[in-house]
Amino acid sequence: AQKITQTQPGMFVQEKEAVTLDCTYDTSDPSYGLFWYKQPSSGEMIFLIYQGSYDQQNATEGRYSLNFQKARKSANLVISASQLGDSAMYFCAMRPNTGNQFYFGTGTSLTVIP
Amino acid sequence: NAGVTQTPKFQVLKTGQSMTLQCAQDMNHEYMSWYRQDPGMGLRLIHYSVGAGITDQGEVPNGYNVSRSTTEDFPLRLLSAAPSQTSVYFCASSYRWLAGVGAYNEQFFGPGTRLTVL
Numbered sequence: 001a002q003k004i005t006q007t008q009p010g011m012f013v014q015e016k017e018a019v020t021l022d023c024t025y026d027t028s029d030p031s032y033g034l035f036w037y038k039q040p041s042s043g044e045m046i047f048l049i050y051q052g053s054y055d056q057q058n059a060t061e062g063r064y065s066l067n068f069q070k071a072r073k074s075a076n077l078v079i080s081a082s083q084l085g086d087s088a089m090y091f092c093a094m095r096p097n098t099g100n101q102f103y104f105g106t107g108t109s110l111t112v113i114p
Numbered sequence: 115n116a117g118v119t120q121t122p123k124f125q126v127l128k129t130g131q132s133m134t135l136q137c138a139q140d141m142n143h144e145y146m147s148w149y150r151q152d153p154g155m156g157l158r159l160i161h162y163s164v165g166a167g168i169t170d171q172g173e174v175p176n177g178y179n180v181s182r183s184t185t186e187d188f189p190l191r192l193l194s195a196a197p198s199q200t201s202v203y204f205c206a207s208s209y210r211w212l213a214g215v216g217a218y219n220e221q222f223f224g225p226g227t228r229l230t231v232l
Contacts, residue, residue, distance in 0.1 A: 035220065
């Protein structure tokens, strides 16, 4: 069975600090992709970062990095130098090779405190 | 390039009414899907399609129908609306999974439809 778990319903971080949002996944498929999306209060889904299961290095996109630990089946999102505009819901998702479907976690609400 | 478009943005229905949520994409994506988003439950897959003429059920398909007659369009039909279908609905599209091509596998989302069933 494919499953994504985000255990932190809500997180707070001080502006300019770094924060880690946790994500664990479960799949028997050897090939898969991991994604993080941001959903601000306006409601749109914004793609942040992608990690492939065979990628040797952790993905980075600006202030976002993905701490990929394949053996532990975790794909944590790290946001460095938090900004007020980072306050949003964050969703972790997985796309296994078989089936084409995306599987989403329940999300983490991040609040950046000035 | 409009990406993924959805109409309407807001809709209020009475119990028992039917309606169709429209979704279109102009990126020639094979894969399209419908999700509903409810507080605390993330995004749950309703139906999906891997190409014109091919659809399949997701996690929560009951009460919804889909069809895919063209690559571009993937409408979602509510057959007889119920208050439990009050939710935000997202349509999304992507290319079929291709291993090793990175964020090419990204899923693009429409702006969402906020549906209230009274």
